[in-house]
Amino acid sequence: MEWSQSIQGMFTWDPPAQPRRVAPFSGSSLNTGHRWAVQWGPFVQGDLADLNLLRDVIRAYDIQAVIHFAGHAYVGESMRDPRKYFHNNVVNSLNLLDAMVDTRVKHIIFSSTCATYGVPQEVPIPEHHSQSPVSPYGESKLFVERMLNWYAHSYGLRWMALRYFNAAGADPAGEIGEDHDPEPHLIPRAIKAALGEIPFVEIYGSDYPTPDGTAIRDYIHVTDLAEAHYLALAAILDGGESAALNLGTGKGHSVREVIAAVERASGCHVPVREAERRAGDPPCLVADGTKAKELLGWEPRHSSLEEIMETAWQWHASQSHVSSCVRAAQVNLEAHGGANPRAAAD
Known part of the structure; x- marks a missing residue:
């Protein structure tokens, strides 16, 4: 779904078979997103702050897995307005996890970030590197990673946190690309x-x-990111371990x-x-x-x-x-x- 600010996907899966087939569902508050950018599956406009709506949507569409992209994502803005980032990225993500627990949805892929590392002590950065964010944006994403770990421990969630480096590029077929107003990237x-x-x-x-x-930044094409999300979701649905993974070149x-x-x-x-x-x-x-x-x-x-x-x-x-x-x-x-x-x- 694209609840609050960014895209978020919820999926129903066919019975286990290879290759898997996915029936996507998406939603958005359309605060910064675009309706024309959602080209596959049903669409619902809504907000992650609305816990009742989340539960209703999950039940109505028989959701079995979530890819959670939603959130604010600008380092500079987060330095000026941390409250905005903690409310949307942390509190609203907690709503989503609660809705999943309430409806017995057990699988989630989370869009995290290399900003959780802060100033790295070694480069390239491995996942076991210490996480000491230097921005509220990075801190907010780290909070969600920690919540995922505890919800897995207590409620049996399976998750992967995908730590993006710098997402870039556009669909090679020209169907979709980056369109922000204002544009910070x-x-x-x-x-x-x-x-x-x-x-x-x-x-x-x-x-x-x-x-x-x-x-210096590590730029990763959005097509490669998309493939990683599909593989990560398939992995945890097949019983794979929960993990945090870097996505970069x-x-x-x-x-x-x-x-x-x-x-x-x-x-x-x-x-x-x-x-x-x-x-x-x-x-x-x-x-x-x-x-x-x-x-x-x-x-x-x-x-x-x-x-x-x-x-x-x-x-x-x-x-x-x-x-x-x-x-x-x-x-x-x-x-x-x-x-x-x-x-x-x-």
Whole structure:
């Protein structure tokens, strides 16, 4: 369901067989999400704060498993308004777990984050690394991981917490992509700057202890993330152990490297403006993904920086109508068979 702020899925499964078939259900408060982005299965508008609605929906749709993406997800905003993050990410997640216990739903996949680690003492970061968040966002996700562990102990839940590194890219078929208002993320902001939709993209901090002075992150394509969720859910439904898993590539890219990759993908110049570091941003976050490979057989297949940028650029350029670079972008899109999914959805 996309209750509160983000997408959340609830699923019914056929009797055990291979391959599994899934009947998806989704919902949203539509506070920041988009109805056109929900393209599969029934949809209900609602809020995780409404415990009675959660119970009713689970019973009405015979829900057997949950993928919980819902929550606020901006580090900077969480530093300014921690109350918002703890209420939505923690309190409302507790409502969901209570609804699951009340309706005897035993399986959940949770979208966690590498922000639970804080400033890493070793890179790549393994799952057993200490968790000392430096932002309310990371702290709120860690609270939910701990709740999952205790609910498993007391109520028999099976769970996996998937610690995303930096989710990026867009559907290769062009059906869905990143669309936030306002847009805080580096890659879409760099693309918007290339398209002339914003005057520049900010580089927050150029004095980090990294080769070019800018922060380093591990970027993982959303297609690879989607596959990991399916494999994780299948694993716990088949009796696999509960676990927290990193989802990343094991390769880091600096802010300047990402901006250069946007310029290569677009053929457009990306204006930049250097700014002070943002509170809550560690210098370097790169995943050790060994455990996900061992437990799920999962490895990223679409997460080269080039493929991430190509799919992200095609998506954003297909939505744009305002830049002197747009004509070149549209030519590039047509050469790749691109389309405008929003126009079709509207």
